[in-house]
Amino acid sequence: MRAKTLAITAVGAVAIATTALAVAPAGAAVTYYYYGYAGGSLIKALDSTITSQLSAESSVFTTSAGATDTNTLASVDARNVVTLGTIKTSAKTVAITGGLEVVATAQAANVNVLNGLITAKAITTTTITKRVNGVSSSTTHSTFANLHIVGITLPVDIPENYTIKVGDIASVGINAGIVATKGDYSVGIGAGLRVTLLKPEGNNGSGAEIDVNPTFTTVAPDSSPSTGHSTLGYAYATRVSAAAGKTISVRSDPTVPTNVFAEGTGGRTLVNTLAAVNLAPVGTIGAVRTTGVGINTSTVASTTTTASIADVNLLGGLIKATAIKVTAHADLSKRTGAMSLANLKIGSTTIPLNAPANTVIDLGVAKVTVNQQIRTAHSIVVRGVDIVLLKPSGSLPVGAEIQLAVASASAF
Helix, strand or coil: HHHHHHHHHHHHHHHCCCCCCCCCCCCCCCCCCEEECCEEEEEEEECCCCCEEEEECCCEEECCCCCEEEEEECEEEECCCCEEEEEEEEEEEEECCCEEEEEEEEEEEEEECCCCEEECCCEEEEEEEEEECCCCEEEHHHHCCCCEEECCCCCCCCCCCEEEEECCCCEEECCCCCCEEEEEEEEEEEHHHHEEEECCCEEEECEEEEEEEEEEEEEECCCCCCCCHHHEEEEEEEECCCCCCEECCCCCCCCEEEECCCCCCCCCCCCCCEECEEEHHHHHHCEEEEEEEECCCCCCEEEEEEEEEEEEEEECCCCCEEEEEEEEEEECEEEEEEEECCHHHHHHHHCCCCCCEEEEEHHHCCCEEEEEEEEEEEEEEEEEEEEEECEEECCCCCCEEEEHHHHHECCC
């Protein structure tokens, strides 16, 4: 739940830069949330599906000063395009005169990007969001020791968002950052280096983005509904995750996500679709669709989400399906989940249309759970297919998890 809360917070904060947001009424007693994270590296594909894990992550999410998180990693080799020596990250909230600030810092030593094309002895990035005497603001800045890019002469003092093009190989943003403030909301996003590939490199396609020292901070007021209820939900088509270690494995963030936030949707159904999802090297998915609807009044709290995927082909044909759809529903009195499928075949086993909840199949190479349903007092999560690798498969290590067609709903 904590990870999900942080993810939703980050999505909402980034929207500040492009979307008008409501500001808390003047004079109202408001609680402010501070969130920040820092990492050594992050790789994201052009379609935002395949990424390398945020390495050496530190994060805080709190309303008060004194929260702190630190992390250290001896070295990183991320998808054959970036290697780093020792990484140190930290995130903390600090009381300052007139208010409070959240600080995210990342330090990476012996940076090597694209097999020596970009090198540095050290890069340090610090991003800060603060609220002082009722005013929110953000800053981000990076410093460099012995930064070198083949064929490029760099200024001694590198300004923010200094961008160069290295032949037909990559576009490089140095001392990269975005800050935005609207009313009580503020967000800072930083990276020492932000490298965008102009042509494929290793397992990464053209358009892939490589961040060294990604950092993020934000402050936002509590916007809990006044109805006395909350309706929360999410749905996504696929998600692939693998444990981070010295070698950073493939990860796909939730694809085609739809979110229902605490205030609901006013009964309007939110829809997100995509023609196809490429999860290489895991496999491919055809058309996907997710939906979410929430009703939140003083007497009714109800959330329903769905996720549908078609033409599933994963792990070299080991898992195939024509279609999988899941539905999650929660209201003040009950929580229900359902799954429908067409031609789901796992290994040599054809899954029946009415597969009961939490059907488990052991493939030897993987543990597969069909119609996985997880309930709490106020919520339900339904996963059409949940796959946990028991043996390595391609670039995925033991313990990697692949989720297909996921819907979650809660109401309280």
